[in-house]
Amino acid sequence: xxxxxxxxxxxxxxxxxxxxxxxxNIEGKSVHWYQQQPGQAPVLVIxxxxxxxxxxPERFSGSNSxxxxxxxISRVEVGDxxxxxxxxxxxxxxxxxxxxxxxxxxxx
Amino acid sequence: xxxxxxxxxxKKPGASVKVSCKSSGYTFSSYGVSxxxxxxxxxxxxxxxxxxxxxxxxxxxxxQGRVTMTTDTSTSTAYMELRDLRSDDTAVYYCAREPESSxxxxxxxxxxxxVTVSS
Numbered sequence: 482x483x484x485x486x487x488x489x490x491x492x493x494x495x496x497x498x499x500x501x502x503x504x505x506n507i508e509g510k511s512v513h514w515y516q517q518q519p520g521q522a523p524v525l526v527i528x529x530x531x532x533x534x535x536x537x538p539e540r541f542s543g544s545n546s547x548x549x550x551x552x553x554i555s556r557v558e559v560g561d562x563x564x565x566x567x568x569x570x571x572x573x574x575x576x577x578x579x580x581x582x583x584x585x586x587x588x589x
Numbered sequence: 590x591x592x593x594x595x596x597x598x599x600k601k602p603g604a605s606v607k608v609s610c611k612s613s614g615y616t617f618s619s620y621g622v623s624x625x626x627x628x629x630x631x632x633x634x635x636x637x638x639x640x641x642x643x644x645x646x647x648x649x650x651x652x653q654g655r656v657t658m659t660t661d662t663s664t665s666t667a668y669m670e671l672r673d674l675r676s677d678d679t680a681v682y683y684c685a686r687e688p689e690s691s692x693x694x695x696x697x698x699x700x701x702x703x704v705t706v707s708s
Binding site for chain 1: 647
């Protein structure tokens with residue numbers, strides 16, 4: 482199962498950022514999102530399409546419809562600059578846990 | 590919750606590496622442990638999963654026959670051994686906690702272990 486993300490997204494501080502994750506009928510799957518700062522381990526920021534783990538700011542939200550899942554960061558901050566990866570589980574493929582190619586969010 | 594991994598390794602082609610991941614702050618046997626690797630500049634790649642509860646394992650086909658994942662419940666430690674190392678196995682290897690779920694995800698990660706394979 483292939484997940485497609487734009488390589489890069491740029492946004493000014495205080496503006497919203499949207500990062501997409503495309504996949505065939507992805508709305509039928511649960512999508513999880515991770516933030517990875519340079520040299521750090523990934524951090525879960527959204528699971529089950531739109532659930533925020535404790536400690537993740539309300540600025541982070543997610544949605545999933547049709548062939549595209551979306552991570553939205555409202556009011557982007559400099560500290561949000563990172564790579565973002567989407568991930569799904571697909572029992573019919575190997576490996577069943579699949580990551581997207583990642584999107585580099587640059588805060589201008 | 591913390592997952593603390595062993596230190597960086599440098600190995601020659603054909604050798605084996607064993608990475609440890611010591612968990613704390615939660616009931617070790619109540620969550621699965623997945624291993625995910627990430628080559629430089631690449632996306633994360635899932636390698637496999639193990640259950641500390643009963644020792645069950647599932648490996649990605651790509652690593653079948655070369656990887657073994659185990660757990661020691663007495664020390665809350667998970668291990669990943671990769672054999673017959675090649676240069677393209679050079680990557681950061683992460684352990685990650687996996688809650689029981691109909692759609693698996695990784696809610697806590699170790700800090701990563703850099704494995705360098707070079708002659």
